[in-house]
Amino acid sequence: MSYDVDVAVIGGGPGGYYAAIKAAQMGAKVALVEKNKVGGTCLNVGCIPTKVLLSCVSVLDSVKEGADFGVNVGDYSVDVAGIQKRKAGVVNGLVGGVAALLKKNKVELIEGLGTLADKNTVVIGDRKLTAKNIILATGSEPAVIPIPGLEIGGNVWTSNEALAFEKVPASMVIIGAGAIGLEFGYTFARLGCEVTVVEFMPQILPAADTETAKELQKHLKKAGMKFMLSAQVTSAEDIEGGKRVHIKAGEKEKTVDCEVVLMAVGRKAVKNGLGLEEVGVKFDERGRIVETNEYMQTSVPNIYAIGDVTTGPMLAHVAWSEAIVAVDHIMGQPKFKKDYSTIPACVYTHPEQASVGMTEAQAREKYGDDVVIGKFGFGHNGKALGMGGAVGFIKVISEKKYGAVLGCHMVGPHVTDLITEMAVAKRNELTVDEVIATIHPHPTLAEVVQEATMDTLGCAIHK
Ligand code: NAI
Numbered sequence: 001m002s003y004d005v006d007v008a009v010i011g012g013g014p015g016g017y018y019a020a021i022k023a024a025q026m027g028a029k030v031a032l033v034e035k036n037k038v039g040g041t042c043l044n045v046g047c048i049p050t051k052v053l054l055s056c057v058s059v060l061d062s063v064k065e066g067a068d069f070g071v072n073v074g075d076y077s078v079d080v081a082g083i084q085k086r087k088a089g090v091v092n093g094l095v096g097g098v099a100a101l102l103k104k105n106k107v108e109l110i111e112g113l114g115t116l117a118d119k120n121t122v123v124i125g126d127r128k129l130t131a132k133n134i135i136l137a138t139g140s141e142p143a144v145i146p147i148p149g150l151e152i153g154g155n156v157w158t159s160n161e162a163l164a165f166e167k168v169p170a171s172m173v174i175i176g177a178g179a180i181g182l183e184f185g186y187t188f189a190r191l192g193c194e195v196t197v198v199e200f201m202p203q204i205l206p207a208a209d210t211e212t213a214k215e216l217q218k219h220l221k222k223a224g225m226k227f228m229l230s231a232q233v234t235s236a237e238d239i240e241g242g243k244r245v246h247i248k249a250g251e252k253e254k255t256v257d258c259e260v261v262l263m264a265v266g267r268k269a270v271k272n273g274l275g276l277e278e279v280g281v282k283f284d285e286r287g288r289i290v291e292t293n294e295y296m297q298t299s300v301p302n303i304y305a306i307g308d309v310t311t312g313p314m315l316a317h318v319a320w321s322e323a324i325v326a327v328d329h330i331m332g333q334p335k336f337k338k339d340y341s342t343i344p345a346c347v348y349t350h351p352e353q354a355s356v357g358m359t360e361a362q363a364r365e366k367y368g369d370d371v372v373i374g375k376f377g378f379g380h381n382g383k384a385l386g387m388g389g390a391v392g393f394i395k396v397i398s399e400k401k402y403g404a405v406l407g408c409h410m411v412g413p414h415v416t417d418l419i420t421e422m423a424v425a426k427r428n429e430l431t432v433d434e435v436i437a438t439i440h441p442h443p444t445l446a447e448v449v450q451e452a453t454m455d456t457l458g459c460a461i462h463k
Pocket of ligand 1 (some may be wrong): 047145175176183196198199201264265266313314345346347348395397
């Protein structure tokens with residue numbers, strides 16, 4: 001049987017566009033179906049625009065601290081329209097870049113909602129596209145929890161509304177201290193908003209290494225954010241100019257008045273209109289496609305699923321890695337299997353937070369007293385001291401017998417760039433000796449990685 005294309009990809013976010021380009025590069029005839037703009041959440045309303053906002057805030061902080069560097073700055077002010085213009089410029093440039101890459105690789109871009117009619121047919125409006133293989137990459141959208149008085153709209157925001165802010169609110173309650181809650185909290189706090197973050201669990205970034213999460217929280221507090229942990233928003237009511245938010249923390253009940261409430265309680269898969277039921281692709285109650293195997297095949301073998309629509313971690317870089325696994329398999333050249341053991345996770349506040357591999361608690365559960373911890377602070381690093389913001393530390397977790405790197409957790413300047421070294425170490429089962437023996441350039445922040453690793457053997461030089 002002949003098909004219109006070898007591979008039809010539904011969804012043009014990081015998972016989908018990456019898969020489409022890769023399949024085309026490997027010689028497949030490819031169509032990509034997208035109902036909105038290519039680039040998906042990441043480029044349009046996620047990773048990239050939030051990082052632009054954080055960069056704007058970073059410039060503001062540099063201006064404020066100019067005198068410490070011998071640079072006296074005159075009057076300055078924040079221009080929200082200017083911030084939005086920069087954000088739009090970067091986003092539009094990247095979205096245009098992805099469209100150009102698709103074109104260059106001869107991927108047909110079909111605009112519209114793609115629905116599965118059967119296991120080899122995608123319907124887009126009047127058009128029926130047949131495909132030998134289909135990759136579902138429809139992504140996710142903000143999850144909303146039903147809290148009385150907090151229906152999204154007006155002064156109750158998700159990350160989508162927060163990105164489009166037209167003025168800096170005077171005060172904000174953020175529900176959820178995950179990456180989204182913290183990054184927006186930091187952005188608005190530095191722009192002068194009074195931010196209170198309410199988190200259900202006893203620590204911010206509940207999945208993170210506890211010591212590292214506490215260190216980050218300490219610095220975010222210094223930056224102006226307030227936190228209520230082990231606390232839950234139960235309801236809210238309208239007051240003049242905003243909301244009165246009711247919060248339950250243990251036995252105590254408190255209220256916080258604010259202009260805006262931001263709900264940052266996770267994301268949910270986008271599967272509506274996709275027709276999963278009709279073709280028998282299995283999904284769970286949150287709409288996530290379950291049962292992708294090691295090559296990202298769903299319960300229907302020629303239909304693959306990658307990215308946020310699956311049950312894996314909702315991160316653009318995970319979607320990229322899954323795209324490679326799925327496309328290599330489709331093209332008959334399987335190289336890698338799905339592997340979630342080494343996923344770097346990053347938070348782009350100042351200081352930044354980054355981690356890979358086991359937390360200390362996870363390592364102790366598996367290796368007991370054989371766990372070895374090495375730590376080194378940015379306060380002892382020449383490059384960091386010169387730059388300013390020499391706070392935080394790097395913590396390396398290894399085990400006694402072979403010195404294998406089990407995990408690494410970082411808080412400090414540019415740690416989202418430094419974590420990759422330890423991801424390579426973890427992925428390739430390197431030992432601490434192998435990391436230490438690698439010559440690290442001086443002066444760099446990367447020396448802190450080396451010194452923290454040396455500290456697992458008790459031989460850090462500058463400690
Ligand atoms: P998340 O699931 O990471 O965090 C949500 C937080 O809300 C959790 O800590 C949870 O305990 C808390 N929570 C849930 N219900 C609550 C309630 N009723 N009251 C108080 N707290 C409550 O979700 P988030 O931050 O919205 O991010 C969604 C996804 O996007 C995640 O997978 C995240 O990793 C990803 N993301 C990644 C970024 C990055 O890599 N820098 C940036 C932004 C998002």
